[in-house]
Amino acid sequence: MENDETKIPQLDKEGLSHKSVNLWQITWRRLFRRRSALVGMGILGLLVFIALTAQWLAPYGFDEVLIGKENVSSREKPCIHLLGCPADQPQHLAGIDGNVRDQYSRLLYGARLSLMVGFSTVTFAIIIGTVLGAIAGYFGGWWDNIIMRFMDVLLAFPSLLLAIAIVTVLGPGLINALIAIGIVSIPAYARVMRASVLTVREMEYVSATRALGGSNMQILFLRILPNALTPLIVQGTLGIASAILDAAALSFLGLGAQPPTPEWGSMLGAERNQVFTAPHLVFYPGLMIMLTVLSFNLIGDGLRDALDPRLAHSS
Amino acid sequence: MKRNLYALLSLLMLASLVLAACGGGAAATEEAPAATEAPAAEEEAVPDINLATYDGTSLSVPAEECNGDYIGEFQSIEATDDHTVVFTLCRPDPAFLSKIAFSVYSIYPSEWIESTAGGDGTRTSEGLEAPIGTGPYMISEWNRGESITFKANPNYWGDAPAADTLVFRWSSESAARLLELQSGTVDGIDNVGPDDFDVVRGDANLSLNERPALNVFYIGFTNTFAPFDNQDVRQAVAKGIDRQRIVDNFYPAGSEVASHFTPCSIPGGCEGDDWYDFDPVAAKEQLAAAGFPDGFSTKIYYRDVVRSYLPQVSNVAQDIQAQLKENLNIDAEIVVMESGAFIEESTAGRLDGMYLLGWGADYPHPTNFLDYHFGAANPQFGNQSPTYYEPIAKAAQIADPAESAPLYAEANNALKEFVPMIPVAHGGSGTAYRADVTGQQASPLGNELFSAMDPGGRDVFVWMQNAEPISLFCADESDGESLRACEQVTEALYSYEINGTAAVPALAEKCEPNASLDVWTCTLRQGVTFSDGSAFDASDVVATFNMGLNTGSPTHVGNTNAWEYYDYLWGLMKKPGQ
DSSP states (O other): OOGGGSSSSOOTTTTTOOOOOOHHHHHHHHTTTTTHHHHHHHHHHHHHHHHHHHHHHHSSSSTTTTTTTSSSSSSSOOOOOTTTTTTTTTOBBBBTTTTSSSSHHHHHHHHHHHHHHHHHHHHHHHHHHHHHHHHHHHOHHHHHHHHHHHHHHHHHHOOOHHHHHHHHOOOEEEHHHHHHHHHHHHHHHHHHHHHHHHHHHHHHHHHHHHHOOHHHHHHIIIHHHHHHHHHHHHHHHHHHHHHHHHHHHHHTTTSSSSSSSSOOOHHHHHTTTGGTOOTTTHHHHHHHHHHHHHHHHHHHHHHHHHGGGGTTTTO | HHHHHHHHHHHHHHHHHHHHHHHHHHHHHHHHHHHHHHHGGGGOSSSOOOEEESSSEEEOOOOOGGGGGGGOOOOEEEEEEEEEEEESSSSSTTHHHHHHGGGOOOOOHHHHHHHHOTTTSSSSSSHHOOOOOOEEEEEEEETTTTTTEEOOTTTTTSOOOOSSSEEEEEEOOOOHHHHHHTSSSOOOSOOOOOGGGGHHTTOTTTTEEEEOOEEEEEEEEESSSSSTSSSHHHHHHHHHOOOOHHHHHHHOTTTTEEEESSTTTTTTOOOOOOOOOOOOHHHHHHHTTTTOOOOOOOEEEEEOOOBBBBBTHHHHHHHHHHHHHHHIEEEEEEEOOOOOHHHHHTTTTOOSSSSEEEESSSSSSHHHHHHHSSSTTTTSSOEEEHHHHHHHHHHHOOOHHHHHHHHHHHHHHHHHOOEEEEEEEOOOOOEEETTESSSSOOTSSOOGGGGGGTTTTTTTTEEESSSOOOOOOOGGGOHHHHHHHHHOOOOOOOEOTTTTTEEEEEEEEEEEOOOTTEEEEEEESSSOOOTTTOOHHHHHHHOOOOOOOHSSSOOOOSSSOOOHHHIIIIIIIIOOOO
């Protein structure tokens, strides 16, 4: 009985009122005790910091061509003063890219894009998926049949292939890639939501609300939805990782972000031919994608464990 | 709290809907110009009239048509005996030998031409994949997607090739080609990546051959679209792009900034004034005077393929984008198109922005560059100006370079004034071979002949190029990767000297003109047999040209039936219907 979440709530200093510990605080505490989740949050925190402060952190603009400004040439190796690069040469932590721009600055600005891609596509997919799944689960019958069969059709395609098909129709571009990835991730959330709604639907408190005369909307959004949210959060966190990966893949294929946008996938794709002559141009964007995806996966794993009531006392 | 959740949900929904709507809207506006332009392409419905008559030893059009609507060059092609062919032209052609040496005009056996002409409008698969010729090799097997294997032709009239077997492979990635060469699985590769030149030079097991820059990379405009309908805008863009910077950063050694559309290494290629110097201040002023002091928005179209005139297309596109923004405040969006669609749209003049395209020489003469691009009828740059197409047409009929030089100077100066495009660079490229290969080649025209190379005593020579041939029926192909494969198998009356551009006799011992350059008499090599054992004679030559030029002939069937080079260099034997 030493776990925080099982302690009886303490009186505060005045000894008058006490605050109850809600689910989110419990989850938060559990999450903080998981080392892998902490690492994930650490990396993500760093990335968010980079994304927010890219314009101050980056020594150059992401589209600033250094021809004529500095004595550097295309695809030059990294020059780091700490590692013995002569001090009279300008420092380029990640080298120079094929268009004579500072790769390090582009990597920093890329964090902004990738996080934006991850959050916006998943938000889009969660909203649509939740509504569809909730309707299917709550009303059942032919609503359920139509919506879920349509989701099955979407799931039948390999997700990247479907995204490529959608982008081909809409035309290449970052926004269109986001829409495509958003659409292909809808079914996962719809399914999760429907399953949760089905379990919560028959609970006593739902029946009670209905007996009190609550409308369908009230029951669905105020009673059922909040209680079906936890699996969605886990799915969403893991979904951000795959959305970022899909966006990078689309950009690598030239269907996503268009130049000179510093998207990691497109940076990787643009220099794939130089993998032997200028490995730094392929290595760093790849590393950044890996770190971002890893951080979301670690957090997602941690969240899943933290939110699982069956694991509540095991940690 | 609950109300907040509601509000948040509805807000996010709304936001996503707006996002979706905007995305859809953008796509719709992109399609609009294409839809309005479409009718221009489908004007002519009247079928052309075929003018050719062919009887096995003679192919001709009525002599009076030469002064009529017939725009082709050949009046007649006649086999006067077994080993003499007389070409009678409608007008003098000083470049005849250079043109007849082009491998598209390789000679096939007349029986084979008939037997492989499929009834359904295309060649039979045998005709497309296993051509019969007189060359040093013959096709053994084409393993689609993998490789083409050639075997030495036992009937070849010249020196037998050093390697009995020749294998063609391909990879679009320059890094992959170099890796194969370094690991020794191939003996030679085409188009070494610009950054890999030093790698190859530094490797004692490899050797590099630089290919002279006989090509041009240009930025095209279609002057029927605003704001490129304004000559001042085009001139401003021409002055506002630092071409030296592009060549310095994105081209291999041996490349040069284009002073004219035609490379200077082609005789008579760069008459007239040099192109504009880079002058951002003057460019900005001119753009402001033309009514765009704050620049404008446009697009840069390209296809993501490697050609020797444009080895790093995506980097060049991005640099042009950056330069336009920096020097002229022009916002250019980059649009990558599929290769076939890009060629179709750009050559039909349907792209509403700038486009990045180039041209590699087929034969070393200014007509090959200027006539094709700047003829009056070419819609590629929108409306062509008579200030240059008239002198170009006049110069094409003059044999003496000294006499045609002033006309080419006039044309080049008019091009500089009118700016239908901006010539940027003549791109160098290179081949690399294993160091023990003797007789290494890097042909300026891209036609390496592997029979003249010895792969260090090995039996098999493996060559790796950029792409798989489209078909091996090269009479109806225009793609260099296909032509190179055909050149190992088939031969024309003349050929180009190894590693050079001069026309040297091949199946003809000599071709001689009359004094006015409009009758060329070719004496054919005797005792030559095709790889299928049939004898080569003058009727095969006439049958081959009948196949290419006579639109009414049952043998006038190819792969796509575009007959691009027969049409463009000689003109098909037809005239437009009434």
